[in-house]
Amino acid sequence: MDAAALKAQLKAQMANRALIYLETYEALSSEVGAAKAEAILSRAIYNRGRAGGEAFKAFAPNDLAGLKDAFIGGLPGGTDFFQPEVMRCDAEKLELQFHDCPLKSAWVAAGVPDAKLAVLCRIAGIIDNGTFEAAGFAIENRTWEPGRTGCCNLHITPGPQATSGPKA
Numbered sequence: 001m002d003a004a005a006l007k008a009q010l011k012a013q014m015a016n017r018a019l020i021y022l023e024t025y026e027a028l029s030s031e032v033g034a035a036k037a038e039a040i041l042s043r044a045i046y047n048r049g050r051a052g053g054e055a056f057k058a059f060a061p062n063d064l065a066g067l068k069d070a071f072i073g074g075l076p077g078g079t080d081f082f083q084p085e086v087m088r089c090d091a092e093k094l095e096l097q098f099h100d101c102p103l104k105s106a107w108v109a110a111g112v113p114d115a116k117l118a119v120l121c122r123i124a125g126i127i128d129n130g131t132f133e134a135a136g137f138a139i140e141n142r143t144w145e146p147g148r149t150g151c152c153n154l155h156i157t158p159g160p161q162a163t164s165g166p167k168a
Helices: 001-031 034-059 066-072 102-109 115-136
Strands: 084-089 094-098 138-142 153-157
Touching: 001 034, 001 115, 001 153, 034 066, 034 115, 066 084, 066 094, 066 153, 084 153, 102 115, 115 153
Parallel strands: none
Antiparallel strands: 084 094, 094 153, 138 153
């Protein structure tokens, strides 16, 4: 199978994952309410992200350039699916803006209204919090909201063990 066919299959699988998130959120919402459904799914996805954070521990607490290269280099489908843009990468902050997301695209194609789309983006985006926090970094993930373009906007900073430089 050629690379284009493999990428198409990967994108289809990511869309399927998005629709599973949607169906799970809907089922939980009808049983326990929307807020509790979001909390339960967020906790599960955050924990899954924590498992993925192991791959980035070598860069903690403050090698943001190394983290950037490893994270972007390991994105499913390369940079084609998420279209990351490095907005900033220095000793103080790594900021990544994603201009696309196969999960969000699948929800849009399924006709999910904007308010629910924002909830699903928050739920799915929490995986990044788990990943980077488990790796030893601090993160603020500004997920998509109505009126905003693109997708997740990650603000990653050195972890709590980081120092401002060598001690005398």
